[in-house]
Ligand SMILES: C[C@@H](O)[C@H](NC(=O)OP(=O)(O)OC[C@H]1O[C@@H](n2cnc3c(N)ncnc32)[C@H](O)[C@@H]1O)C(=O)O
C-alpha cells in the first residue's frame with residue numbers, strides 16, 4: 001500500500017510517501033519519504049497571512065516531488081498511490097484550506113480515496129507506530145499544543161493539557177522578547193547548555209499546567225539583567241520538569257507502563273533525557289521517534305492516513321472540510337479496537353509508587369516518602385518536595401476540621417519530605433466508582449472550597465473508599481498540590497481535574513461526573529460562580 005500524506009497546519013509545507021505491506025504495525029521494509037519546505041518569518045513569530053502565502057507556493061512543489069517519488073516506487077503501477085491523507089486540523093485556517101484543496105485535487109486526479117487526519121493524533125500515532133507499544137500514555141509537546149493523551153473507549157482522552165499557550169509558542173514568545181529569530185526552541189536549547197539554573201514559577205494542577213506565569217517571570221528576569229543563558233536553563237529545567245511530572249502522574253493514574261513523545265518541542269534533548277530517566281526509574285518504557293517525525297511533517301500524516309484507509313475511514317470530497325479547532329478527543333478512532341485501553345488494573349501492594357512519592361502500606365498506617373526525582377534540577381526538586389510535604393500535612397488536617405474525611409496525620413518530617421498517615425479505606429476510587437462515591441467527592445470538594453482552599457489533584461487515585469460500609473466512607477488523600485484560594489476559577493480547576501481523571505479511568509464518565517457535580521451544587525455556597533468558571537475553562541480556546 002502506498003499513501004501520500006500532505007501537511008501544512010502552520011509552518012511546514014510537507015508531503016510524504018508511506019509505503020508498507022501492513023499499515024497496522026511497523027515493519028523492516030516499510031518506507032517513508034518526506035519532502036518539506038519550512039516557512040521562516042523574517043521577523044517576529046508566524047504571521048498567518050505570510051504562512052498561507054508560503055503554503056500556496058510550496059505545497060504544489062512538495063506534493064509534486066512526493067508524487068514523482070511514488071511513481072518511481074510504483075514502477076508503472078497506475079495509480080501510483082492508493083490514498084491521499086491530509087492534515088484536517090488543528091491549525092491556521094488559511095493554511096489548512098490550501099492543504100485541503102491540494103489533497104482533493106490529487107485524490108480526484110488519481111481517483112483514489114481521501115483521508116482526513118487530525119494533526120495532533122498523528123503526532124502521537126507516529127510514536128506508537130514506530131515503538132510498537134500497545135497502549136501508551138502520549139505526551140504531545142508541540143508549538144501550539146501541549147497535552148497528555150490516553151486511548152480509552154474508542155477515543156484519545158485528554159488526561160491533561162496546557163491551561164494557556166502551547167509549550168513551543170511559550171518558549172518562542174520569550175525568545176522574541178530577547179530579540180532572537182523564530183523558532184526559539186533550538187536557541188533556548190543551545191544557550192541553556194552554558195547557563196546556571198535560574199528559578200522560575202512552577203505551575204502544575206493535577207495533570208494540567210500553565211506557562212503564562214513562567215514566561216512573564218522569564219522576560220522580567222532577562223530585563224533585570226539575569227544572564228540569558230541562566231534564564232534559558234531555568235526555562236528548560238522548569239517547563240520540562242513540569243511536563244515530566246504530569247507524564248508520571250498520567251502513568252501512575254492509569255497504571256500504564258509505556259510513554260511516547262510527539263511534537264516539535266520533543267526534539268529537545270533535555271526533555272527526552274528527563275522523560276527517559278523518569279520512565280527508567282519507574283520501570284516504564286519510553287520512546288521518542290526520530291526528529292524528522294517529531295517536528296511537523298507529512299510522514300506522520302501518511303502513516304496515520306494508511307491506518308485509517310485500511311480501516312475504511314475515508315472522506316467523501318463534499319464532506320472533507322477543514323477544522324481549525326479539531327481536538328484530538330473529537331476523533332472517533334477507527335483503527336484501534338474498542339476494547340483496547342491505556343488503563344490497566346493496578347494491584348494493591350505493600351509499596352505503591354505514586355507519581356511523587358513512595359508509599360509504604362503497613363497494618364494501620366502508611367508512610368509517604370517524597371523521594372528525590374533525579375530528573376529534576378536538585379534545587380527545584382528539594383523546594384517542591386519540602387513545600388508539598390508541609391502543605392499536605394497542613395491541608396489534610398484542615399480538611400478534616402471542616403468535616404471532610406481524611407486520614408489522621410500521625411507524624412511529619414518536612415525536611416526529610418516524610419509523612420505518616422492513618423491507613424484509610426480498602427480501595428482507591430478508581431476501583432470503587434459509583435454514583436455515591438463520586439458524589440461524596442463532590443460534597444467534600446465543595447466543603448474545602450467554602451473553607452478557602454483547593455485539593456489541587458482530586459483524581460480517582462487520590463480518593464480512598466471504605467467499600468465495606470453501607471454509607472461508603474470516602475476519604476480525600478494527597479493534598480500536596482493544594483493551596484489557599486477563594487477564586488472560583490481555582491475551585492473550578494479541582495472539578496476539571498476530577499472530570500479529566502474520570503474520563504481516563506471510568507466506563508461511564510458522564511453519569512459519574514453528573515453525580516459529583518450535583519452533590520457539589522447542593523453543598524456549595526458559591527456553586528454558580530464555580531460552574532461559570534468551569535464552563536470558561538472547558539470552552540477555552542487552547543490553540544493559541
Ligand atoms: C497545529 C500545528 O501547526 C502545531 N505545529 C507546531 O507547532 O509545529 P511543531 O513542529 O510540532 O513544533 C514547533 C515548535 O517546536 C519548537 N522547537 C523546535 N526545536 C526545539 C528544541 N530543540 N527545543 C525546544 N523547542 C523546540 C519550536 O520553537 C516551535 O515552537 C502543533 O502541532 O501544535
Ligand SMILES: Nc1ncnc2c1ncn2[C@@H]1O[C@H](COP(=O)(O)OP(=O)(O)OP(=O)(O)O)[C@@H](O)[C@H]1O
Pocket residue numbers: 249252253352353354355356357358359366368407421422423424425428461462464477478480
Ligand atoms: N492514608 C492512606 N491509606 C491507605 N492507602 C493510602 C493512603 N495514602 C496513600 N495510599 C495509597 O497509596 C497511593 C499513592 O498515594 P499518594 O497519592 O498519596 O501518593 P502520590 O505519590 O502523591 O501519588 P500521585 O501523585 O500519583 O497521586 C494511593 O493511591 C493509595 O492507594
Ligand SMILES: [Fe+2]
Pocket residue numbers: 119123142143263264295296
Ligand atoms: Fe505539530
